[in-house]
Amino acid sequence: MVDLSPFTSGTGDFESRKKAAQDLAEKGHVNGCVGITGHGISPELVAEAFAVAKKLFDLPLEEKMKAPHPDGPTPHRGYSGTGRERAAAKTGGEMDRWDGLEGEEKITDYKESYEIGSDENKVQYNIWLPEEVFPGFREFTTKFYWELNKTAMFILDALIFSMEFTENEVESIKALHSGHDNQLRLLHYPSIESSRLKDQYASRLGAHTDWSAFTLLFQDTHGGLQFLDRASGEFIDAVPTEGVLYMNIGDMFQRISNGYYPSALHRVVVKDAGAARYSIPYFVPPDSHGLIEPQPSRVAKDGRRNYEPVTFEEYSEQMFRTIGVFD
Numbered sequence: 001m002v003d004l005s006p007f008t009s010g011t012g013d014f015e016s017r018k019k020a021a022q023d024l025a026e027k028g029h030v031n032g033c034v035g036i037t038g039h040g041i042s043p044e045l046v047a048e049a050f051a052v053a054k055k056l057f058d059l060p061l062e063e064k065m066k067a068p069h070p071d072g073p074t075p076h077r078g079y080s081g082t083g084r085e086r087a088a089a090k091t092g093g094e095m096d097r098w099d100g101l102e103g104e105e106k107i108t109d110y111k112e113s114y115e116i117g118s119d120e121n122k123v124q125y126n127i128w129l130p131e132e133v134f135p136g137f138r139e140f141t142t143k144f145y146w147e148l149n150k151t152a153m154f155i156l157d158a159l160i161f162s163m164e165f166t167e168n169e170v171e172s173i174k175a176l177h178s179g180h181d182n183q184l185r186l187l188h189y190p191s192i193e194s195s196r197l198k199d200q201y202a203s204r205l206g207a208h209t210d211w212s213a214f215t216l217l218f219q220d221t222h223g224g225l226q227f228l229d230r231a232s233g234e235f236i237d238a239v240p241t242e243g244v245l246y247m248n249i250g251d252m253f254q255r256i257s258n259g260y261y262p263s264a265l266h267r268v269v270v271k272d273a274g275a276a277r278y279s280i281p282y283f284v285p286p287d288s289h290g291l292i293e294p295q296p297s298r299v300a301k302d303g304r305r306n307y308e309p310v311t312f313e314e315y316s317e318q319m320f321r322t323i324g325v326f327d
């Protein structure tokens with residue numbers, strides 16, 4: 001756990017910010033993930049977001065399908081129903097294990113999602129439900145998106161501060177994070193029948209890293225999110241804790257930091273007797289055309305550059321071609 005209130009409160013002096021950043025650097029360096037307190041997002045707003053997500057997923061399928069995620073990677077927006085091919089592909093090996101349990105047909109009904117971005121993003125353009133299907137959905141999720149971006153920018157400040165980058169480097173990294181390429185995802189993992197629960201650690205979302213610079217994650221009380229502990233090779237629970245949001249480093253900040261912060265490998269397993277689970281990830285990538293590269297001051301310290309420059313757009317396309325999934 002890291003307390004980032006010196007960054008979010010607007011009152012943190014240099015010393016308290018420095019301490020918080022050092023704490024972040026020490027803990028985040030281990031597995032690329034930390035729990036964050038003092039993040040500045042009110043519990044009421046988070047509760048409202050979960051209520052909105054539940055209301056959305058409770059709608060009849062034909063209503064949700066009025067904002068369908070298109071085939072292909074762009075835009076990665078709108079509603080994705082359960083059982084899309086890409087979801088199964090993402091869980092790769094772990095689906096086999098799950099399938100083998102009862103020799104049932106491939107289980108596909110385990111996750112549905114809705115992706116939201118900035119209305120100013122013309123490439124990843126939003127796909128909204130007609131207003132009458134869910135009055136207020138667009139307004140609330142847009143407000144929530146920009147509230148989360150404020151916290152994301154404080155976290156970016158803390159990450160940058162913790163790396164002791166030069167002033168020029170700080171400015172160039174910040175300039176790459178306008179917020180218009182972020183992605184708010186509402187996620188629902190339906191409940192799983194007890195007859196299918198022989199292996200309560202069966203997977204809901206296979207192990208992966210995010211492509212973002214970093215990701216914020218809110219989850220309900222059911223648990224299931226796990227991060228890889230790199231030293232032991234074991235997955236450890238990100239225990240749902242009141243007031244805590246989990247932050248994980250993604251592939252882009254791993255590159256920016258020349259690998260100082262590792263991109264966190266994580267997955268979601270079934271817990272809590274297969275109860276339905278809701279979660280809300282918020283991905284914070286750099287703007288798609290900006291060049292992402294290990295910062296020279298860090299490269300000088302490390303004595304080598306661990307990654308070649310790439311834009312987020314190139315990287316996503318490359319990843320998409322390799323694994324055929326969107327995120």
Ligand SMILES: O=C(O)CCC(=O)C(=O)O
Nearest residue numbers: 187210219225268279281
């Ligand atoms: O549902 C979760 O807790 C994690 C979701 C996740 O890792 C993702 O969408 O990339």
Ligand SMILES: [Fe+2]
Nearest residue numbers: 208209210266
């Ligand atoms: Fe993820």
